[in-house]
Amino acid sequence: MGNADRKATSPREVSQAIALSRRNFLRTVTGAASAAAFFGPVAGRGMAAPKNRKAVVVTFGGGARDDETFMPDGQENIPHLLNELMPQATFLTNVVNKGILGHYVATASIVTGVYETFNNFAAVSPNNPTVFEYFRKDLKRPATDAWVVAPSNGFARIGESGNRQYGAGLGAGVILPKRLLSAALSSAADGARYQHLLRDNYETPLYAPTLAGRQIELDQMADVLKLSVDDFAAHARNLVSPDELSVYIARHLMRQLAPSLLWITLHDIDIAHSGTFSLYVDGIQRTDRLCAEIWQTIQKEPEYANKTTMFILPDFGRDSDIDSGGNGFQHHRTGDAVSRTTWMMVLGPEVKQNVVVDRGVESTDLIPTLGAYFGFDARLSTGKRIAEVV
Amino acid sequence: MLPEQLTAASFAAYPQEAREVATRELALLRRLPLAFLPLLLRELIVYDWKFPAERADLARQFQYLGKMTAEQFQAAMAAFVRLKLTRELEQIDWVNKPAIFSEQLSAHLWATHQIDSFRAAAVDYVQKATASGPDPAMPTHRLGIAAIGQGVAKNDYRLFRKLRPQGTYFTQVRAQGGMRVLLDAVAKRAAAHAAPYGHWYIEGGAAVAAGAGVTCISYEALAAPRATLQARMQKTYEAAVFDPEAFRTMLAQIKPEEAGLAGSGDAVLNRFELSLLTEGSGTQVFATTFVQWAAREALRRAQPVTLLTRYAPRQREKGMNELLAERERAPELDPRGSLIDADMGAYYTWLNQQRLPGDDRATFLAWFEDHGEALAIGPQMARGKQSDGPAELAELVARIA
Numbered sequence: 001m002g003n004a005d006r007k008a009t010s011p012r013e014v015s016q017a018i019a020l021s022r023r024n025f026l027r028t029v030t031g032a033a034s035a036a037a038f039f040g041p042v043a044g045r046g047m048a049a050p051k052n053r054k055a056v057v058v059t060f061g062g063g064a065r066d067d068e069t070f071m072p073d074g075q076e077n078i079p080h081l082l083n084e085l086m087p088q089a090t091f092l093t094n095v096v097n098k099g100i101l102g103h104y105v106a107t108a109s110i111v112t113g114v115y116e117t118f119n120n121f122a123a124v125s126p127n128n129p130t131v132f133e134y135f136r137k138d139l140k141r142p143a144t145d146a147w148v149v150a151p152s153n154g155f156a157r158i159g160e161s162g163n164r165q166y167g168a169g170l171g172a173g174v175i176l177p178k179r180l181l182s183a184a185l186s187s188a189a190d191g192a193r194y195q196h197l198l199r200d201n202y203e204t205p206l207y208a209p210t211l212a213g214r215q216i217e218l219d220q221m222a223d224v225l226k227l228s229v230d231d232f233a234a235h236a237r238n239l240v241s242p243d244e245l246s247v248y249i250a251r252h253l254m255r256q257l258a259p260s261l262l263w264i265t266l267h268d269i270d271i272a273h274s275g276t277f278s279l280y281v282d283g284i285q286r287t288d289r290l291c292a293e294i295w296q297t298i299q300k301e302p303e304y305a306n307k308t309t310m311f312i313l314p315d316f317g318r319d320s321d322i323d324s325g326g327n328g329f330q331h332h333r334t335g336d337a338v339s340r341t342t343w344m345m346v347l348g349p350e351v352k353q354n355v356v357v358d359r360g361v362e363s364t365d366l367i368p369t370l371g372a373y374f375g376f377d378a379r380l381s382t383g384k385r386i387a388e389v390v
Numbered sequence: 391m392l393p394e395q396l397t398a399a400s401f402a403a404y405p406q407e408a409r410e411v412a413t414r415e416l417a418l419l420r421r422l423p424l425a426f427l428p429l430l431l432r433e434l435i436v437y438d439w440k441f442p443a444e445r446a447d448l449a450r451q452f453q454y455l456g457k458m459t460a461e462q463f464q465a466a467m468a469a470f471v472r473l474k475l476t477r478e479l480e481q482i483d484w485v486n487k488p489a490i491f492s493e494q495l496s497a498h499l500w501a502t503h504q505i506d507s508f509r510a511a512a513v514d515y516v517q518k519a520t521a522s523g524p525d526p527a528m529p530t531h532r533l534g535i536a537a538i539g540q541g542v543a544k545n546d547y548r549l550f551r552k553l554r555p556q557g558t559y560f561t562q563v564r565a566q567g568g569m570r571v572l573l574d575a576v577a578k579r580a581a582a583h584a585a586p587y588g589h590w591y592i593e594g595g596a597a598v599a600a601g602a603g604v605t606c607i608s609y610e611a612l613a614a615p616r617a618t619l620q621a622r623m624q625k626t627y628e629a630a631v632f633d634p635e636a637f638r639t640m641l642a643q644i645k646p647e648e649a650g651l652a653g654s655g656d657a658v659l660n661r662f663e664l665s666l667l668t669e670g671s672g673t674q675v676f677a678t679t680f681v682q683w684a685a686r687e688a689l690r691r692a693q694p695v696t697l698l699t700r701y702a703p704r705q706r707e708k709g710m711n712e713l714l715a716e717r718e719r720a721p722e723l724d725p726r727g728s729l730i731d732a733d734m735g736a737y738y739t740w741l742n743q744q745r746l747p748g749d750d751r752a753t754f755l756a757w758f759e760d761h762g763e764a765l766a767i768g769p770q771m772a773r774g775k776q777s778d779g780p781a782e783l784a785e786l787v788a789r790i791a
Binding site: 335 | 497501733742
């Protein structure tokens with residue numbers, strides 16, 4: 001290799017090459033078949049959805065590249081996805097995020113099905129209705145039926161939009177486990193001691209937005225989750241990372257309230273912003289394990305088993321090694337094809353198993369897909385239903 | 391304010407040499423579009439503390455733009471002119487605060503889906519400006535060396551996995567006194583091909599004496615400035631209302647002497663060190679990140695012909711359970727994690743080296759410190775090969791130095 005910059009290759013070509021490489025790799029590993037061979041009965045189900053369906057969405061966040069996941073060098077980091085989940089899943093190899101690559105605004109874009117354009121670090125609600133609002137308003141579901149578990153204060157408003165036709169009172173409940181832990185520890189602990197653990201995010205570690213969402217507070221935890229502050233704090237002492245805490249809380253939610261729509265945003269991977277490759281890889285390995293644990297919980301909980309579809313997708317990737325404008329895995333600032341091109345894994349009793357979908361979709365397509373699954377109309381979303389999974 | 395309204399007085403607050411360049415190029419600056427000019431000024435405003443290679447690059451850009459006919463100029467700037475900006479951006483004091491402008495421009499371009507157009511325009515401009523003149527003559531071929539894995543006794547991580555296709559992987563390297571061998575090689579090149587900021591040694595721990603003519607920076611020597619900056623950041627964080635913009639402005643306005651960085655008497659180097667700590671992410675906390683980022687920035691900005699990086703163990707990231715269970719105590723080190731960080735860091739350093747002129751002659755050595763594994767890249771080294779025979783580190787270095 002001479003000059004390290006990739007020349008004369010358009011972002012689209014790079015994107016397609018990535019998808020092709022990943023697809024070929026997955027075929028080798030799993031023997032997965034093309035969706036074209038299976039396309040048919042699942043498609044077109046649409047609005048007549050059974051009422052007891054449930055969905056769990058997990059964002060494989062924040063920001064993992066192919067290099068460290070589905071490419072040959074990365075396969076050692078995702079044994080659970082590859083060996084346990086992939087054989088049961090329909091896998092979309094070419095999911096592109098065309099929006100702003102900041103974690104909150106990108107997650108909000110997935111949640112609304114519209115590329116939101118607000119400041120990633122502002123404490124604002126999404127401008128467009130969220131999936132939770134469509135779900136609850138169209139299907140007349142109670143507040144307890146839609147929940148978000150999110151990593152940082154910056155996500156406090158993710159559950160409810162500023163849209164006048166939806167908005168107030170129609171969104172999801174939001175649980176910010178790190179905030180709960182902070183409150184649980186505040187009486188006895190030295191703040192400085194826990195600051196590192198409870199930092200709000202990895203991208204701007206010194207920024208903690210003002211909270212103004214519908215997140216539950218510590219004094220509500222016992223009522224909502226049937227979990228005492230002491231038990232919660234004690235359990236936290238046995239967990240390695242904030243994402244483990246999020247999954248712990250998600251399990252409690254599933255057991256106590258069994259929401260039909262549960263959104264879990266994982267974020268440990270974003271430690272990559274610190275520039276430490278080994279910690280970034282540790283984050284991927286942990287997220288891989290947690291995804292498998294969530295799926296196992298779905299299979300074990302009677303309220304979820306055999307009626308739940310799980311969607312796993314990264315919010316976006318990270319910068320490529322070859323783009324001189326970035327610093328490889330560390331950030332997601334260049335907007336290059338590698339940072340925009342990701343994947344989606346879908347598992348459930350009604351989903352074709354061990355199938356790879358090659359065609360390109362966008363991350364905003366998830367919400368219309370959930371709409372078709374549940375039977376609501378994501379009328380303001382710019383995305384399109386992914387017919388191969390619903 | 392718009393570019394055509396610029397006068398010599400607009401640059402009154404610029405440092406002396408930057409002001410002189412701006413005044414000399416005033417007619418050109420006034421013709422540049424607002425989506426482009428502040429980005430050029432962001433480089434110009436710190437001209438007094440630029441490395442020679444950076445000054446030469448700015449001169450080449452001015453020459454490239456200045457030589458164009460009106461039609462060529464219009465074509466070169468067309469993509470920037472087409473970008474839709476806002477009144478708020480025009481009202482920023484972009485002459486004196488070009489970094490703030492560029493941050494807000496970036497946010498605007500992302501929000502309005504113009505970032506891809508901007509990126510394409512910027513890449514095209516840089517490629518054409520770079521190709522417009524000959525590359526500066528190099529006194530010798532470029533050499534990069536990365537010593538990784540200090541303090542690791544046993545390793546099961548497959549090292550040099552990304553570099554192996556580029557060169558020869560040696561498994562039986564004898565390397566007694568290895569760091570001295572590397573430092574001597576750097577000193578020898580510095581003596582033979584003297585050039586200001588042409589030969590660098592970046593150390594993740596405490597630096598070892600490197601010889602005359604070698605620019606040396608180390609993580610340990612910057613302990614006091616790191617502590618000062620972290621204290622400032624913490625203070626800003628604890629303010630009643632945290633303002634991210636004010637925070638960034640505060641960091642951008644810190645002077646080297648305020649961070650305790652004026653001691654060496656080298657204002658250019660002090661500024662560079664300060665930028666590593668204020669602009670780098672993770673460089674204040676993790677020694678491995680510091681070395682990788684410093685190498686990237688040294689190559690990008692100073693374009694040295696010799697660069698030796700040595701990674702030392704970084705502090706260990708504690709799990710949540712440990713943080714909750716333990717009282718405050720001295721940071722522990724993570725040699726194994728640091729080896730993995732450094733392995734990737736060495737790859738990135740090679741990538742960054744290959745982005746510079748003379749990439750076809752450049753050589754590179756990555757060595758697992760005090761162990762037998764090394765990877766050598768260069769025209770004289772076979773690609774994708776493995777050598778299991780004994781080899782002396784000094785001989786390997788001599789072949790590529």
